[in-house]
Amino acid sequence: MSTADDGPWWRGAVIYQVYPRSFADGDGDGIGDVAGIRSRLDHLAALGVDAIWFSPWYPSPMADAGYDVADYRDIDPVFGTLAEVEALIAEAHAVGIRTIVDVVPNHCSDAHPWFQAALASPDAPERELFWFRPGRGPDGARKPTDWVSPFAGDTWTRTTNPDGTPGDWYLHLFAPEQPDFNWDHPRVRAEFEDILRFWLDRGVDGIRIDSAAMLAKDPTLPEATPDGPSPFVDVDAVHDIYRGWRRITDSYPGDRALIGEVWLPDHERFANYLRPDELHAAFNFDFLGCAWDAVALRACIDTTLTAHAPVGAPATWVLSNHDVTRHVTRYGRADTTFSFAAKREGIPTDLELGTRRARAAALLSLSLPGAAYVYQGEELGLWEVEDIPRELRQDPMYHRSGGVDPGRDGCRVPIPWTGDEPPFGFSPDGAAAPWLPQPADWKDRTVRAQTGDPTSMLELYRAAIRIRRTHPALGDGTMSWLPAPDGVLAFHRPPGFTCLVNLSAAAVPLPPHTERLLASGPLDDDLLPPDTAVWLRTADPRSAGPATA
Template identity: 70%
Template sequence: MDERAARDGQWWRDAVIYEIYPRSFADADGDGVGDLAGVRSRLGYLRDLGVDAIWFTPWYLSPMADGGYDVTDYRTIDPAFGTLAEAEELIRDALAVGIRTIVDVVPNHVSDQHPWFQAALAAAPGSPERARFWFRPGCGPGGGEMPTRWPSMFAGDTWTRTKNADGTPGEWYLHLFSTGQPDLDWSHPDVRREHEDVLRFWFDRGVAGVRIDSAALLVKDPALPEIPADPGPGEHPNTDRDELHDIYRGWREIADSYPADEDPGRRILVGEIWLPDVERFVRYLRPDELHTAFNFDFLARPWDAAQLRESIDATLAAHAPVGAPATWVLSNHDVTRPVTRYGRAESGFSFAAKRAGTPTDPELGVRRARAAALLSAALPGSLYIYQGDELGLPEFEQLDDELRQDPMYLRSGGRDPGREGCRVPLPWAGDRPPFGFSPPGTQATWLPQPAEWAALTVAAQEADPGSMLALYRAALRIRRDEPGLGDGPMEWLSSADGVLAFRRGPSFTCVVNLSPGPVTLPGHTAVLLSSAPLPNGELPTDTAAWLRNERE
């Protein structure tokens, strides 16, 4: 842990947090699916990489209709991953090597296999069992029309009609995501009480924080109006409702009730909040609510100096009044990997633009992804790394359609390729699949690995001082040791068009060249790290450098 943050117990302000998608990290039992024992066997790798915490996407009991984000039981580990005892052991072992654990909580919905929802389906309309969800009669003749026309996060409808006990058409239930993810009604006291108990359950087991999935979607307008053409602040019927803040103030009280001076230290709340209104976004980060939230604006911006600077300035300005640290992330389990994204003409990310067959320049993507890694690691606040980005893995877009399981693919009729392309099992060693992901001679991996990943394995990159892995390890080591990095102020420096240059502390400068040609480096006494060679002392296009400069 960074000593600067450790002094006041605010470890998350400087933390480097590594996202683990358990199915695809490491497989210890040979069934082709990653598991907790696999993660435990690779803790040394994570320690050597230089991360402060690991965030697990859901590892709970689930039918996996949406990669585990359809939870059946928060207190049971899915058998594909292991057992609760193994999870507890993993949390302890990680902490023993200086790595905290963050778990995912999905409060907007549960699985349609959850006992609550199964009881609701078996009960009659108007029953207490149905009051925990959004069951409503339909509109139009015979109730055959959906109660609203709200759009789905996954394409398709947001309401599914049930059948009565006699087989006749019944009520409809709301699901902003897939049919297997019924939305909870957060006005019901059982819903709030259950999730508060889940927080305590995992905090009691040594978890240092929770990441809150779809954190802005929990509360709905009980009148269920249609979405206005231009909803004002707090007027959207299912997103960013003002009542959410009372929920998170209650969660913050629970997090703050745990001792900050004992391992794993202060418990934190991290929100997944996709909101275009920055002022509304930072309301969730007031001192009595969430500790931090993902900054999706930064990863959505194209590879353009003016756009990235605008995002950085807006992010820091918005966080300053509430005293919350910014977060910087280049990808996660939902978005196109940076190496692929930055090699495209449209290098920003949006779900609408995620289409298969988009032309990509791999070499350009790698060069820009290396520079983006140094840029994001030098910015003030905390840093998130999605597993495999430190290896420079590209998006795997040649998956056979019959292997695609993502509801974004299935519900769009194949128009959206889904998210499996960034969820392929990691390559660890060897010259052919499974590349050390699973033990030799075991079942095929749950998603196939491209044969060309032989050059991108951890073992191959550890032998190459110019690899992406070597760059990440060096960057995180310098970030940990450099007093000006992590949380704290930054100062923009004058620079040519298409160049980002800023100072962190009295003697550290980051320069990123996004212009079409090389530029002269500013005055410096040493080059600490660069994303590409610096011929003749110049900074080539799509290259970043960390410089030691004279103290003022």
Template identity: 70%
Template structure:
């Protein structure tokens, strides 16, 4: 793996709580991950991205951090994390950690001191309320999880939280906040991590006046403010000292503004949400791919491709629905889905994404073809569910603990105690041990595709002539073609010397059926 490994890597997202339970207490942990490193090496991934594993009250799945230098006891210890980083590296697998700079937990020492009236109040956004008695929030901002973005304290002041009340926003206008995060970056780079994923990367800086939100206001009072770029330039200098890389979670519709985060002295990469949320539609997929490549080209940054993560409906379920796109606003209980159709499309989408130029992120369980689970309402832990008044099913359905062994207790996730989220009936049928000996399984498809992926080379994408509803492309310096048929009728294949891999069989006339992808040697 070369110096610029991150430009084309396959990176696997580990949601520790649900990956593997090493001590049998029902919660995934670092011991569980360490025991499954050979599985990840066999899958062929080049790096692991870990969602937050730090000390946390878990009010938002660990994205409410109380201490960045302590591993949460539910997951293990700092010494175990260091062993995991080293053991993975011996297998050729790098580690990416997740930091959450927009906010901390309300149990963080800074916020507790702020509540006690200390000078730490300046590290957050405390304001008096509006109204005759200060009974109204300081402004009209809304939480990303629903409801107001302000909570009132007994002393009458309000504090800002763009997410849950247990996640107070930091004041990035204060130099101590900047110094602390630079120290956190150094702390983890010195422990051997190869990169850092930045949560909610466009939300950190707020207009100091905290004005009401006005649709179309430019600049926005808290999204994508110009001051962010100075922060990320200072971070980049630290990353360059250690040879580390950044991937930003940047949700922005403006492609020119998005590309600014990827200038050579800022972030190395950013997540591609246009592709992730795109419906299973040939024209829209092609547009998403073209626009992604176009917005990255001016700054020379590699695109990233992802079908699913710990926040969105699993691919198999989403692609089996009438609405195959993704939007938080449309999530609802009981949405009908066709699992067979969704699985067929998810297999084709896997080959599509793995053939594109850039890096690919695979969320744990996607390689097993796991569907979204419907969690009983009394077991849902995601704050999005509670904040919606119970109408939003939340994100726990894509976070159900993985099945490893079909005949073991709790499908081999852990041995002694029921997992923190219930596994639905039939979960064991997706178990790793059932799939790894089956050449037609989703796991076998992912393993073969990741192993074959270098045949596409490093060159840019060139679209090939194809019938309506068919996506076909080559990569300039590679010897392979990718063809995906989203049309109702079977499609003939372009000239080729060999079929390298298919997401499903060809028909009896050698044509590519609907919702099927194939890799060909040119």
């Protein structure tokens, strides 16, 4: 990262997301774990990333892949032990990699001791830590509100009293196994502030905050209306929570970062989370879901940078994560956008085209101002696995929708390391089968197969991150658009760096330059082919734009 000496690491970092269940299996049970991650740190060091974000690894019944947390201060035995995680944090630091843990503050597991105590008695004080409410109607049989879950299905579940009679209802914006905390209660706030300290004391460098805009609710529980503010997303009271969290992180030595998962269509409201006394950064989902189209991407980049500028926060650039269709697959479709509402399987996909575009998108995302996120397997060019048998699917989104929503298992398939057949080195010899089946065609996508191949996706990522670390223009900073033909993105970053991405159907000439730093695919002499990106060393930005004829 070129800005390491100029500001906090998180402003221009390349951050790699590890989904622990699918990264590497150390003990042979077919499920990834901390031992596996520790054994593969050399891969991440060779890739050149600045930090690792670990998806939840806490004790959990796994109703939602660990986002239903039963204990925020320990590690689920399927992944290992807290002592192993402490060793992992130290080993990552030793090779120059920071660590970010995922905290899930909107809800916990229904197995959490607080919720179990709340269920045990209608008079339990722990009920105030959640949203228990009587139902509507004379017999309380109607749920308290008609709120719609982003997770498909109802948002309220009725309890049964210890004597067997119907009881109150409790709120869960996600699955019924994930009751929402009542953040109006000081005990909830104090608990999570202590959880933050617990992990910061163990040396983590950042906290990723799941569903960060959803913690606060309108306490009157009004119905949601199409034109009015949401009673459970982006309620103003949430900002006081993060001001308290910021005071805690600022009290620790070094640059500790709070990174929010914030899905909001209103860019001004989004920027409120990034004010100087709140979160340090937030995910950029507009970029992730944007079409492979020059006009749309330029508008998205402009909107992102404009939203971040007033609060002085760095932008983040994300192409994939554990919740969305992998972009090699998305970019090979006629409709290259992504949204949860339109997520479907069985759509015709040109993987060769998708891979070519994904390579160009990698150079685009890694050269924009701010921080970049890489989801595990993205650097290998993995595609969405869409033929997982029904009986092996585990995502509750699939089951809750009756199979209408394909769920997220397809982007969570264990990644391939070595060999010519599954499990591709994910597990040791003689291990149980991986928890989700890997495609046999991934034999050409393993880390070993791609290492040393200058045309591979892996070596493209390694080269791009290496240049990013050393070039003074990359990472945090500024950019300016250059004149370009229709369908071409061209921008300059001082000093001396130009990126071109050709999203048109015809090759375009390169601008004047002194060196070709890196290209996502073969160039045709001084022409940039379609669906290809190039990084150039250039002198004066006034002469850096490509010809427009």
